[in-house]
Amino acid sequence: MLKPATTDIEALKILDERLLWLSAWTIHHANHLRQSRDGLKVGGHQASCASMTSIMAALYFHALGPNDRVAVKPHAGPVLHAIHYLLGSQDREALERFRGLGGAQSYPSRTKDRIPVDFSTGSVGLGVAITAFSSLVQDYLTAHDLMDEGDRGRFVALLGDAELDEGNIYEALIEAYKHDIRNCWWIVDYNRQSLDAVSADRMFERFDEIFRSCGWRVVELRYGKALKAALDAEPRIRSWFDSLGNAELSALHYQGGAAWRARIEADLGKAAAKFLKGHDDSALARLFSDLGGHCMESLVEAFDAARDDVPTLFIAWTIKGRGLPFAGHKDNHAGLLNPTQMAAFRESMGVAEGREWEKLEGIGDNALGAVEGAIERSRIARDKRPRSFGRIDVPAIPVPAGEEQSTQAAFGRILLDLAKSGHPLADRIVTTSPDVTVSTNLGAWVNQRGLFRRSEIADVFAQAKIASAQKWSAAKSGQHIELGIAENNLFLMLAALGLSGDMFGERLVPIGTLYDPFIARGLDALNYACYQDARFILVATPSGITLGSEGGAHQSINPPLIAMGQPGLRHYEPAFADELAVMMEEAFRLLDDPAGESSYFRLSTRAIRQLEREQDGWREGALQGGYWLRPPGTGAEAAIVAMGAVMPEALAAWEELKEDLPGLGLLAVTSPDLLHRGWTEAQANRWSGNPPPHLQGRGTSEAGGGAREPSHVEQLLSALPRGGGLVTIADAAPAALSWLGGVLGQRVAPLGVERFGQTGSLADLYAAYRLDGAAISEAAAEILLPTRS
Ligand SMILES: Cc1ncc(C[n+]2csc(CCOP(=O)(O)OP(=O)(O)O)c2C)c(N)n1
Ligand SMILES: [Mg+2]
Numbered sequence: 001m002l003k004p005a006t007t008d009i010e011a012l013k014i015l016d017e018r019l020l021w022l023s024a025w026t027i028h029h030a031n032h033l034r035q036s037r038d039g040l041k042v043g044g045h046q047a048s049c050a051s052m053t054s055i056m057a058a059l060y061f062h063a064l065g066p067n068d069r070v071a072v073k074p075h076a077g078p079v080l081h082a083i084h085y086l087l088g089s090q091d092r093e094a095l096e097r098f099r100g101l102g103g104a105q106s107y108p109s110r111t112k113d114r115i116p117v118d119f120s121t122g123s124v125g126l127g128v129a130i131t132a133f134s135s136l137v138q139d140y141l142t143a144h145d146l147m148d149e150g151d152r153g154r155f156v157a158l159l160g161d162a163e164l165d166e167g168n169i170y171e172a173l174i175e176a177y178k179h180d181i182r183n184c185w186w187i188v189d190y191n192r193q194s195l196d197a198v199s200a201d202r203m204f205e206r207f208d209e210i211f212r213s214c215g216w217r218v219v220e221l222r223y224g225k226a227l228k229a230a231l232d233a234e235p236r237i238r239s240w241f242d243s244l245g246n247a248e249l250s251a252l253h254y255q256g257g258a259a260w261r262a263r264i265e266a267d268l269g270k271a272a273a274k275f276l277k278g279h280d281d282s283a284l285a286r287l288f289s290d291l292g293g294h295c296m297e298s299l300v301e302a303f304d305a306a307r308d309d310v311p312t313l314f315i316a317w318t319i320k321g322r323g324l325p326f327a328g329h330k331d332n333h334a335g336l337l338n339p340t341q342m343a344a345f346r347e348s349m350g351v352a353e354g355r356e357w358e359k360l361e362g363i364g365d366n367a368l369g370a371v372e373g374a375i376e377r378s379r380i381a382r383d384k385r386p387r388s389f390g391r392i393d394v395p396a397i398p399v400p401a402g403e404e405q406s407t408q409a410a411f412g413r414i415l416l417d418l419a420k421s422g423h424p425l426a427d428r429i430v431t432t433s434p435d436v437t438v439s440t441n442l443g444a445w446v447n448q449r450g451l452f453r454r455s456e457i458a459d460v461f462a463q464a465k466i467a468s469a470q471k472w473s474a475a476k477s478g479q480h481i482e483l484g485i486a487e488n489n490l491f492l493m494l495a496a497l498g499l500s501g502d503m504f505g506e507r508l509v510p511i512g513t514l515y516d517p518f519i520a521r522g523l524d525a526l527n528y529a530c531y532q533d534a535r536f537i538l539v540a541t542p543s544g545i546t547l548g549s550e551g552g553a554h555q556s557i558n559p560p561l562i563a564m565g566q567p568g569l570r571h572y573e574p575a576f577a578d579e580l581a582v583m584m585e586e587a588f589r590l591l592d593d594p595a596g597e598s599s600y601f602r603l604s605t606r607a608i609r610q611l612e613r614e615q616d617g618w619r620e621g622a623l624q625g626g627y628w629l630r631p632p633g634t635g636a637e638a639a640i641v642a643m644g645a646v647m648p649e650a651l652a653a654w655e656e657l658k659e660d661l662p663g664l665g666l667l668a669v670t671s672p673d674l675l676h677r678g679w680t681e682a683q684a685n686r687w688s689g690n691p692p693p694h695l696q697g698r699g700t701s702e703a704g705g706g707a708r709e710p711s712h713v714e715q716l717l718s719a720l721p722r723g724g725g726l727v728t729i730a731d732a733a734p735a736a737l738s739w740l741g742g743v744l745g746q747r748v749a750p751l752g753v754e755r756f757g758q759t760g761s762l763a764d765l766y767a768a769y770r771l772d773g774a775a776i777s778e779a780a781a782e783i784l785l786p787t788r789s
Contacts (some may be wrong), residue, residue: 008062011370012296014363015086016057018371020323021349022082022095023049025356028342030098042099044106045075047321047332051191052076052158054294055316056083059156059187061374063303066381067153069118069134069503071127073160073189074107084115085359086375089382092357110502110532116384118503119532124159125166126492126528128186131155132176132311133489133496134503135183136481139454140430143476146506154309157186162194164207168525171486177214178484180454182309190293191320192246195333201245211313219302221292221316230287234275240268241288253289253319253328257281260288289327293318388501392509392592395423397585399578403610407603407645408541410577412441414584415511419448425509425588430497432481433513434490438470440513440541442480447471452478487522490514491529498534498591498598507592510536516543516556516602523562530568530598535591537584538569541603544731545757545765546645555757556602560643560736563600564673571673573602573730575647576610579622579670586623604645604731606762618668624712625674629666630654631719636663638725638784641740643669645731646771653776661780667716667726672736675713679743682711717744725783727751727776749779 027044036042052073060083064070072080081104084090090104094114097103105112107122119134121127135155141147163169176184188207192199208218223231231238244252252259258281264272279287292298293316306312321327324345326335337345346353350362363371400413418426430452431442451457453474461468474482483489494512501507519526519540529536545555563571572587574580583601590596611629621627629651632639638661642650647668654666669675686708710718717740720726726748728737734752741748753769766772 007370008374009296009300010367011374012057012061012300014367014371015061015374016054016294016296017323017349018086018360018363019053019057019079019082020050021345021351022085023053023076023078024324024337024342024345026078026081026095026098026104028337028339029096029356030100031336032339032342034096034100043334044078044099044336045333046324046337047193047326047335048073048075048160048189049079050322050324050327051293051318051320052079052189053322054296054299055158055187055189055318056080058296058299058303059158060380061378062300064156064378064380065153066379067151068156068380069131069153070156070158071119071121071131072108072117073158073163074121074124074127075160076158076189077104077106077108077121080108080117081113081115084382087378087380087382090115095357110499114384116381120528122531123524123528124163125168126525128157128159128163128166129168129172129488130492130496130528131157131186132172132181132184133492134499135181136176136179136493137496137500137508138183138504139179139181140452140481140497140508141500141504141506143452143454147504151504152183154183154185157184159186159188160194161188161190161192161199164188164203165194168488168492170210171489172492173211173214173216175483175486175489176311179481180215182311184311185306185314186312187314187316189318190315191318193250193320193328193330193333197330198247198250207315208313215311217306217310217312219306219312219314221295221298221302221314223292223298223317224290224295225297226295227287227290230275236268236271237264237275240264240272247330250320250328250330254326255328257283257285260284289319289322291317291319294322385502385505387594388505388507389592389594391501391507392425392428392588393423394425394585394588394592395421397581397588399581402577404607405577405610406605406607407574407577407580407601408441408605409607410580411539411541411584411601411603412444413577414581415442416444416448419445427479428507428509429511430479430481430508431511431513432483432490432493432497434483434487434518435485436514437480437482440515440539442513443470446480449480450475450478451480451482452476487514487518488525489522491522491525494536494538495525495529495532495534498529498536499532501535501592502533507535509588509591511539512536513539513541515554516540516559517554519556519559519562526569527566530566533568534598535596536598537587537591538598538600539603540600542605543602544604544645545753545769545771546604546606546731546762547757548762548765549759551759552757555753556732557753557757558733559600559602560672560730560732563602564676564736569598569600570671571600571602572671573644574622574670575608575642575644575668578610578613579618582619582622583670602644602732606645608645608648621712621716622668622670624678625671626667626669626713626716628716628719629668630658630664632665633663636665636720636724637661638727638780639665639667639720640776640780641667641669641726641728641737643672643730643732643737646729646766649766649772649776650729653773653780656773657777657780661784665719669730669737672739675711675716676739678711679713682708682714685709713740713743717746720744720746722746725749725780727779727783729771729776731771747783749783751775751779 497510587599
């Protein structure tokens with residue numbers, strides 16, 4: 001790589017200042033100039049942007065190539081928008097609407113921003129860690145010949161120093177080490193301030209050790225060129241400067257030149273006289289502000305020197321709020337320049353009033369050409385990459401044979417059959433699991449398709465001819481990514497795999513398995529995956545107190561409620577293997593559909609007798625969230641509404657009660673999530689001008705505010721009278737089903753699990769937690785008696 005000419009460095013410095021100006025102005029405009037409709041503070045982080053502009057100028061206008069992908073520190077979002085504004089891929093209107101409806105988002109968003117955002121960020125730590133998993137996905141794609149080596153890129157995370165407190169970063173670091181990841185740069189904006197205050201001094205020395213021990217190269221950019229030269233010449237000043245704590249440094253940056261002088265005089269006395277004489281106050285402030293993360297020469301040099309594929313941590317010393325009046329102040333995280341300060345800043349930039357949005361306003365003629373050249377030469381993608389959908393051919397998924405089977409076993413069987421079928425879908429599937437591959441029934445699939453590793457790992461047990469049902473060798477061709485026990489990593493892996501189509505143009509079909517209760521462990525990472533519209537299938541098994549002897553610590557209660565509240569993820573909870581087959585087929589299809597989403601299957605280890613179906617009508621209902629397993633007869637007053645593993649109890653109770661309760665129905669719920677969504681959507685459509693298909697084109701009077709298509713759940717429940725009774729039962733929090741009473745005003749007796757589980761046989765536990773036939777009878781009596789009296 002050619003050494004950049006001095007004029008290029010000068011141009012990058014000017015761009016650095018320009019990003020500082022534009023990011024501060026965008027935030028200022030949103031807070032002080034745009035008309036406020038609610039009187040609330042709009043917010044934005046001028047100080048957090050200011051400490052990153054040099055790093056981002058060096059990256060986007062020099063170091064990054066077209067295949068590199070970046071996760072930008074959330075609160076530096078305005079800098080990313082400013083960069084794309086200069087590149088012509090962001091428009092002024094979106095910046096003027098920063099943090100407003102339809103405007104540039106507060107934190108970079110893949111789905112909502114119009115500029116190409118490689119990774120959404122917002123929840124600190126996750127954007128950092130996902131870059132490691134995306135680099136693993138890139139390795140997977142090249143190993144499977146789905147991507148050319150030449151198209152490989154680097155994965156860059158720009159992070160705040162306080163993000164290093166997020167534990168998920170270290171979980172990812174460990175996993176990344178095991179998988180020997182490469183092509184990753186994590187660049188710490190080391191301004192030594194967080195949201196509340198200045199960061200603790202003690203940790204810093206440890207970070208480089210932690211990373212080095214995980215195979216990373218650590219590059220510390222502590223001093224800029226000028227500061228380094230000055231400190232080299234004055235060893236005493238260097239040791240004094242190095243001894244300052246984070247808070248002292250920040251305070252001095254805030255106070256400025258006179259304070260630096262006074263402090264040096266106080267600490268070093270006569271020994272510093274010569275040094276102080278050679279620097280006036282403003283020279284002192286300038287010199288000590290020349291930290292590595294603000295020195296363009298140092299940044300460019302460091303990035304150019306790290307072009308191999310070794311994962312690299314850059315610790316770039318910066319000043320939070322650099323160049324702004326609150327630089328270094330411990331309270332500056334959400335600080336905003338006031339209009340007077342902003343006017344002074346504008347003038348210092350040579351920007352005329354009224355021309356604030358002019359991209360290169362105030363840049364002198366001598367420099368203009370070089371700056372324009374640097375912008376033009378930027379190699380990063382200007383446009384959003386097209387999403388890749390509709391490429392996966394989904395075969396019919398056969399129902400696994402067996403009179404008695406559990407949904408978990410059926411899942412394993414479906415994957416095994418797919419693996420053996422040689423269907424192209426199977427070649428796109430990548431499975432992953434945090435050390436529960438075998439216990440979630442993925443083992444047979446792994447036996448067929450193998451573990452993925454860039455370099456081969458032999459199965460020592462197999463080589464030694466030790467009998468084992470599970471093969472465990474790894475190779476480039478493998479299709480299972482085994483993770484250590486860290487559910488955060490599972491969801492980040494699924495997020496990265498699930499973005500493969502959008503990021504690399506090759507959609508993969510990721511399937512992740514874990515135990516249902518431990519979804520909670522990775523919940524924010526799951527939300528993060530969905531927020532980016534990553535597409536995957538999550539199989540959570542075993543679940544509920546049906547897990548029996550494993551006890552309360554492993555028996556999940558609330559995941560169906562979690563799923564109901566999670567956008568971008570649909571919950572299916574089948575009772576029977578044939579339902580699961582239909583749902584998996586749907587989940588594969590949804591994963592590859594622009595209007596689709598990810599799916600979550602809550603499965604069980606309880607083997608139950610399968611049904612002999614007389615017709616196929618149930619399928620459509622099962623995909624929409626429920627169907628009548630025993631339709632209510634005429635004059636019916638009540639129904640049992642059951643989900644998942646407790647279906648045998650519901651069926652038995654139905655047999656027992658049907659004489660006493662003529663017409664009693666049994667509704668099999670396969671997804672409370674979908675039923676609820678359908679219900680609220682139907683209501684919203686009535687008012688939001690999205691008429692149901694049969695009313696479309698008939699004008700608004702009929703379509704909006706008038707008749708509406710009843711939702712699936714309304715159609716199902718209208719088989720019973722208003723005022724009828726529903727006994728709902730699920731091996732989960734009863735609230736997952738009890739809301740059904742609100743749909744048509746029917747009364748509900750909800751059965752479910754509300755206390756922590758415990759060990760026990762199924763019969764004991766179902767009796768103790770009221771999930772058995774007796775409980776259903778009692779509940780039915782309770783709910784029907786008042787109407788009869
Ligand atoms: C998971 C999570 N917790 C809390 C926050 C709120 N928050 C946003 S920025 C921030 C501090 C960030 O400090 P640092 O990473 O050093 O960034 P700086 O602004 O100093 O560059 C916090 C606590 C968040 N965004 N995400
Ligand atoms: Mg910080």
